[in-house]
Amino acid sequence: MIDRCNLTVLDLPSQADLADFLAANQVEVVVRCPITVN
Incomplete structure (x- = not known):
């Protein structure tokens, strides 16, 4: 199985x-x- 994940959700309680x-x-x-390109 493959999960496409936004890693920021791992910080949510x-x-x-x-x-x-x-x-x-x-x-x-x-x-x-x-x-991000400046």
Whole structure:
């Protein structure tokens, strides 16, 4: 299974167990890091 995740949700108290859940279920997390160009 692949989960596309906004990593900022991992800081939310309501999602405190999400990282452990994904790891325990061997879920591949795909993220996109925004790039700011000045």
